Amino acid sequence: MVKNMDMESASIMSIFTEYTEQLDGSKGVIILTLSILIFMSYLTAALKPGLRLIPGPIMARLTYLYRPFRIAKGDAPSFYMSLHERYGPIVRTSPNTVDISDPAALPIIYGISSKFVKSTFYNAFSPVFEGETMPSMFTIRDPVAHQALRRPVAQKFSMSSIKSLEPFADECTSIFLDAMRDLQGQKVDLGVWLQWYAFDVIGAITFQRRFGFMEKREDVMGMIGGLELGLKYAGIVGQVPALHPWLMGNSWVAKLLTAQKFVEIADPLRTMVNITQECIDDYDKTRDETHGHRPDFLAWLRSEESKGKPLSNRDMINHLSNNLLAGSDTTAISLRAILYFLVRNKSVYKRAQQEVDMADGDGKLSPMITYGECLELPYLLVKHHSNLYSPQHKSNKI
């Protein structure tokens, strides 16, 4: 491999020399110097100690554009799988990245005592608040800082606490079912409806405020479209994280890009942060009058404050906006995958329906089936859909 590269570099050098000889003196020297510098930087990247012997396509070791190109093209998962078939379980997919497909590596990289930390890929997913990047529980890289950020909300993510949020989901399920009955006989884009449903559930459990996607039957405040664009941006730019501070990670550039009228560029991270601040302000305005013992995240965090566990406005915004960013799309994609595979597999659909009908006939189900009741439906329990279509990736680690 290295031998091949030496031959390639010699031929590239001779092309440059020939070209620069045709230019007049000083221009030629400048171009030659720049070319050599660029070429040397590629070569240094390609021959990085520790990585140079890891197999992979030659372009991947030479250029940081290899990975963003694959993401932009949309075929990254299947493409990387084909690379593993060709090169083995460890493949070099950029000058500083390797892709690993061996399950034995999972506990080493992701295990609780792993020395690997999240890579700078996550920076592109961090919102900016009051002019400063605000790493969330999802994006923060330092394990100690992650623990500190997580501590005040950990209890709220416990199963018993999450179960107290079920009525919010039931309310949305009821609206969803009414809409489906209303649209009976018409063509319905279930993918869109499930995303509206997921977003309304997340709004309800986070602030006790449904955004009304399902009632209005539209993308309220362009949140979903914005998030989709934002995820595309972060997915691509996250492959070359050094670019982010020069793009949407820079508040001036972000302002300029979103203000111009030629191409619509959303800034979903800022939108989510602004919506979150609005919801907090609304809550605080009516405080103590109507709130009772609300179990939503916002009310719970405020009640924890009153028990002597203060949380800064910044951390409050951070946790609540992160629910919108981390919880909506993932839930929507999971629901889509579950329903897609269910309707595509008639025998599975039939068996699941039989199980529900039987439990219902035995009087074991509430009108809105609860989580507890679901646990008694072993066939319906969905545990493996993410193996078929995963809404999540494995974290990038260094």
Ligand code: HEM
């Ligand atoms: C089926 C739906 C969901 C899936 C598949 C999913 C998947 C994931 C995955 C894979 C991670 C780890 C990401 C990484 O480290 O790269 C994660 C983290 C996280 N998710 Fe979810 N998620 C779902 C729903 C939700 C919901 C509804 C919420 C909030 C209401 C949420 C909040 C979070 C938070 C706060 C983290 C960071 C946790 C930490 O690092 O301590 N997720 N999720």
